Amino acid sequence: MPSGTQRECVNFAPMLAGFQNLTFEFGARTIVADATWHIQPGERIGLIGYNGTGKSTLLKVLTGEYRPSAGSVERSRGTTIGYLHQDLLSFDIHDSILGVALGAFQEIHDLEAEIEALGKELERTGDEQTLIAYTDKLHELETKGGYNIHHRTEEVLQGLGFPPTGLNRPYAEFSGGWRMRVLLAKMILQKPDLLLLDEPTNHLDLPSIEWLEKYLSNYEGAVVIVSHDKYFLNRMVTKIVELYQQELHIYTGNYDFYEKEKAIRIDLQKKAFENQQDYIRQQERIADRFRAKASKAAMAQSILKKLDKLERIEDANMERPNIRINFRVDKVPGKVLVELNGLSKSYSELTILKNAKAEIERGDKIALIGANGKGKTTLLRIIAGIESYEGERRWGHNVEDSFYAQHQLEALNLQHTILEEMQDCGSQMTDLELRALLGCFLFSGDDTDKRIRVLSGGEKARLALAKVIVSKANFLLLDEPTNHLDMHSCDLLIEALNKYEGTMILVSHDRYFVSKTANKIWEIVEGEIKEFKGGYEEWVQWKQRMAKPESSSNKSKTKSAPAPAQEKKPTLQQSPSANAPIDKEKKKELQRVEKEFQQAELRLSELTTQKNKLEADLANPDFYSDKIKFQTIEKSYQEVSRAWEVANREYERVFERMMNAGTS
Ligand SMILES: Nc1ncnc2c1ncn2[C@@H]1O[C@H](COP(=O)(O)OP(=O)(O)OP(=O)(O)O)[C@@H](O)[C@H]1O
Numbered sequence: 001m002p003s004g005t006q007r008e009c010v011n012f013a014p015m016l017a018g019f020q021n022l023t024f025e026f027g028a029r030t031i032v033a034d035a036t037w038h039i040q041p042g043e044r045i046g047l048i049g050y051n052g053t054g055k056s057t058l059l060k061v062l063t064g065e066y067r068p069s070a071g072s073v074e075r076s077r078g079t080t081i082g083y084l085h086q087d088l089l090s091f092d093i094h095d096s097i098l099g100v101a102l103g104a105f106q107e108i109h110d111l112e113a114e115i116e117a118l119g120k121e122l123e124r125t126g127d128e129q130t131l132i133a134y135t136d137k138l139h140e141l142e143t144k145g146g147y148n149i150h151h152r153t154e155e156v157l158q159g160l161g162f163p164p165t166g167l168n169r170p171y172a173e174f175s176g177g178w179r180m181r182v183l184l185a186k187m188i189l190q191k192p193d194l195l196l197l198d199e200p201t202n203h204l205d206l207p208s209i210e211w212l213e214k215y216l217s218n219y220e221g222a223v224v225i226v227s228h229d230k231y232f233l234n235r236m237v238t239k240i241v242e243l244y245q246q247e248l249h250i251y252t253g254n255y256d257f258y259e260k261e262k263a264i265r266i267d268l269q270k271k272a273f274e275n276q277q278d279y280i281r282q283q284e285r286i287a288d289r290f291r292a293k294a295s296k297a298a299m300a301q302s303i304l305k306k307l308d309k310l311e312r313i314e315d316a317n318m319e320r321p322n323i324r325i326n327f328r329v330d331k332v333p334g335k336v337l338v339e340l341n342g343l344s345k346s347y348s349e350l351t352i353l354k355n356a357k358a359e360i361e362r363g364d365k366i367a368l369i370g371a372n373g374k375g376k377t378t379l380l381r382i383i384a385g386i387e388s389y390e391g392e393r394r395w396g397h398n399v400e401d402s403f404y405a406q407h408q409l410e411a412l413n414l415q416h417t418i419l420e421e422m423q424d425c426g427s428q429m430t431d432l433e434l435r436a437l438l439g440c441f442l443f444s445g446d447d448t449d450k451r452i453r454v455l456s457g458g459e460k461a462r463l464a465l466a467k468v469i470v471s472k473a474n475f476l477l478l479d480e481p482t483n484h485l486d487m488h489s490c491d492l493l494i495e496a497l498n499k500y501e502g503t504m505i506l507v508s509h510d511r512y513f514v515s516k517t518a519n520k521i522w523e524i525v526e527g528e529i530k531e532f533k534g535g536y537e538e539w540v541q542w543k544q545r546m547a548k549p550e551s552s553s554n555k556s557k558t559k560s561a562p563a564p565a566q567e568k569k570p571t572l573q574q575s576p577s578a579n580a581p582i583d584k585e586k587k588k589e590l591q592r593v594e595k596e597f598q599q600a601e602l603r604l605s606e607l608t609t610q611k612n613k614l615e616a617d618l619a620n621p622d623f624y625s626d627k628i629k630f631q632t633i634e635k636s637y638q639e640v641s642r643a644w645e646v647a648n649r650e651y652e653r654v655f656e657r658m659m660n661a662g663t664s
């Protein structure tokens, strides 16, 4: 065991589930060796590690889906586990969303089936024993709340923003963010003692992530979250378990704590490694010298044997190799790549675009942002020509596009091997060249013969990116390209996109990624495409300026709500198919806060006027030549300024509440 590594010692606190000296292997590849990890009730744990290290695999071992090669998986009696799979989109469920969520009540369904069978038997035989069994089961069904499972399920789904009329729509029709909510609803209904969430924020927009944070903060059970989202982990967990070099390293703090502590451990490991290397070299020198003398040969042998048995400390510098992404462009396109005119698109009663207009010019790096269900992916697909629409979409000269799909399964054939998938791109590269390219994406040697179906989330993402690169396109359309990528790979992608000479449009909920890559921001607002010519940070500042009343004038008297309302309002309450009905209580609360907001706005505006007037007075020579008058004005100015500060804080607080009332 390398120094600086801490394994959790056996303790006597109650344990929900865990591993004892567990080893897990896929054929010759060890995922984890001799690991011990105990999960206690109520714990908040972040499970982290590079792509492909085996985090999802560990969760599957915990749930019992995979069996360990050695050691044991432990679970205290009666512990229930809820597991949110990373690969939501691969579930090919034809059930309605109501049906999927109702799956939470397997026990009740089994009971109902038994009752039905008993009922049939009773009809046939009229036997008294069957009658007793039948009434017993009916009673059991009642005590287990079996009669209101439909009601409870509908309530939770509606709470998550699904309109009552849409509950029978097939699960497969929904986008990632909404599918995730259906599965979350199912888990909420199950109320397990231990929740295992594999990259839950991947498909979620900001309001949904905030909702999930709130939900998890109040959750009574233990939670294990696999995530590459630093910010989310910092807010949600108090313990980090890192899967690194086939061992579990436990850190009792949040992500920031982990980063600091890890730096210290790496330092210690480096020193220990260097010391051990010095020792090995010294022993080898001695053995070499002894070997020359016949009388000492046995001693040399024994030294070498001892060295063989020595448990080697891994070099902390041996971080994994980097992926090397280098997008290339074959041809230069015309000045305008895409022109959209009078573009309209709707899904039954939901309007996505209405007579929208926009243009993509050479060199644009556009980020298309906004809430789930606003139609970002749809717009991207329309631009790529793989979605129907009304209106005009004009394509410029020499444009060669490549589309990186959010639904990776749309793009990857699960039955293919990695190499076959690359051969299928029509790139005319030889196998040797393809293997070299795959090597840049960390798929070496035998890896290229792996079937796509067994790849980890991050590996699939890397492969899909490799496919994009092979095309040498001058126009990239990227839908959520950082989903599944670990932080390190994400930084390398940013670097590559910054060097990319072509044009691109991307959809992402990752604020850091957008701020590092985009030079224009697009938002879909009321069916139109709104363009902001600037990067993400400028856009945020602009939004904030639009949100605040201008303190130097009394424009704040205007009744219209601040601009971010448009950004924040598409909330969980917004349904995928229609404006979801906000229930009465929430509506009332919203009205109350809106009223308070208007009052706060009015107060701030009055104080702003007073403050401005006093400021003007202070600058007036008539006043500042009169000492007494000046002092009186100055005193009033200070009082009004203080009152203005208070009113401004109040205004911001109420504004925040109003936004929350709209989102919660
Ligand atoms: N059934 C399988 N057979 C063989 N290898 C597999 C199988 N399932 C997964 N693997 C491999 O095991 C490794 C770990 O996969 P896993 O999905 O657990 O990684 P992960 O840490 O969750 O990665 P990510 O961050 O990308 O989601 C990967 O290299 C993957 O290709």
Ligand SMILES: [Mg+2]
Pocket: 055, 056, 057, 086, 198, 456, 457, 458
């Ligand atoms: Mg995974």
